[in-house]
Amino acid sequence: MSSRVQNIRGMRDHLPSAMILRQYIINTLTSVFERYGFEPLQTPIVEYAETLDGKIGDDEKLIYRFEDHGGRKVALRYDQTVPLARVVAQYQGQLLFPWRRYAIGQSYRGERPGRGRYRELWQADIDIVGSASPVADAEILAVLTDALTALGFTGFTTLISHRQVLGGIARVSGLDEAAAGNVYRAIDKLDKIGIDGVRNELLQSGVAPDAVERILALIDLQGGADEVLDELERRLQGDERAQQAIANLRAIIGYARAMGVPEERIVIAPRLARGLSYYTGAVFESIVQNPPMGSLLGGGRYDELIGMFAGRSIPTVGLAFGIERLHDVMEELGMGPASRTIAVALVTLFNPEMAPESLRLAQELRQAGLMIETTLDPSEKLGKQLQYADRRGIPYALVLGPDELARGEVVVKHLCSGEQRSVARSAVAGMLASAAESQRAPRTANEQGGLHERQTS
RNA sequence: GUGCCUGUAGCUCAACGGCAGAGCGCCUGACUGUGGCUCAGGAGGUUGUGGGUUCGAGACCCAUCAGGCACCCCA
Secondary structure: OOOOOOOOOOOOOOOHHHHHHHHHHHHHHHHHHHHOOOEEOOOOOEEEHHHHOOOOHHHHHHOOEEEOOOOOEEEEOOOOHHHHHHHHHHOHHHOOOOEEEEEEEEEEOOOOOEOOEOOEEEEEEEEEEOOOOHHHHHHHHHHHHHHHHHHOOOOEEEEEEEHHHHHHHHHHOOOOHHHHHHHHHHHHOHHHHHHHHHHHHHHHOOOOHHHHHHHHHHHOOOOOHHHHHHHHHHHOOOOHHHHHHHHHHHHHHHHHHHOOOOHHHEEEOOOOOOOOOOOOOEEEEEEEOOOOOOEEEEEEEOOOOOHHHHOOOOOEEEEEEEHHHHHHHHHHHOOEEOOOOOOOEEEOOOOOOOHHHHHHHHHHHHHOOOOEEEOOOOOOOHHHHHHHHHHHOOOEEEEOOHHHHHHOEEEEEEOOOOOEEEEEHHHHHHHHHHHHHHHHOEEOHHHOOOOOOOOOO
16 A cells, blocks of 8 residues: 555646646636526535435446435535536525526546546536527537637537437337347447447347347438438338427527537437436537547436426526546647746846845736736846746746846846847836737637747747 | 556666666756856656565566556546
8 A cells, every 4th residue: 555645546636737728718618608698506516415316327336425424425426417406496486497507616426537537527517497498409509619619629520419319219120118228328339339330239239130220220320410300300200209309409400500500510410329317308419539539518408307306397408518628638739828827927036136126016017917926036046037937938037137227127038039128117018918918819729739839949 | 347558767768587777857067137059067766555486576476556548438
């Protein structure tokens, strides 16, 4: 047993350079959510185990459970959807429906950690509670499209399906409800293992060969959204629930188009199963091909979950952005803010005599709204101070020596290029403000390579 | 939870069962108002941890912890 200091497996520490990216992600998502009128909600990380039980399906064994000091059985939340359902039930009288809320926080899953999988994971949830309208589903699609675009993603795809399309596929293939679970899991892997892989898995799980071929033909439909829906409608004829689901998807996509969701972002994917058992209607998830990272977000309509707490059915649609995956992908692609530090400039201390004047300069700039760091040791050599600023990635260093003070100027040195100018002290703040602006401009997925590299030559 | 692979300096990695090393990074100086380049010097290790085999273990065996990949599943 090691006594080394160590964080818990599958739970990450985020040092400042990573946190700058995470906060950028969270701030960007928040501003998009609020643009649609979503309101913030925060709930505890710990819930009564009973609240979580029986809501999410097979993955229940992944819930972290323990007893509190009074012997009560409690659990760490597995997602932010079940707590939302609890809140809606508990405060029904105070809430006005439809209610749009967002929640950004961590959940816990006792999985084996791997790429894109952690035991502590942050998610940004949005849900529209109390509306069965396809406009609500469409709005969720519009928000996720805006949000991923605002973060700088340019090549994502949102897969859309419906629980009753999947159910229809199972029913017209002659499968009973018990066998269907295995079938859903197998066909959900289509992108990963290919059509032959799915065929093998279905055959191995005991599905009749002719049923397998019917299923494969349905889940492998290619083409635009309308085209695929037409084909599904034809092939699932006679299954009333599937027909209603297809009509529902047509309505959702129609409204989403009206809200400006681009055609090429949307793919009707009958194979999409999604793990959580509480979904009842449309389901969706967004993926990027490069780098491979599973889904960046996932969600759907769950009209009955809240009813398990509230005693009456309250139709709801929502989704969760996976902050961990957004973070990892954006990190890999060099997306997000170009700057990896907070400070825009280091105010150097020229020598012990000049230090108070430099500290006054720093305060002037802070009061102008700039993020300014100063050297702490007044006797440190100027060279060391510049080296510190450069290594921290602080874009500018300011030098205020006796000569500058006499002229009422400050030397502003740009560390990447090495260029420096002596400028009027009153002009420094304006100069740094515009520099800070461009430093914070985010890079998109397309711009990777080039912009990000520090110019060291 | 299952299987496979990997843990050596801050980082990337060497070292046949036989004296623990290199590159990069770091520190000091050459450089008394300016970082990066160059040169000279220097520091830095309980080889993840615990046990075992052996005259001798970084290497072999067992356990354990951590990381990666594939399952399972998911954000």
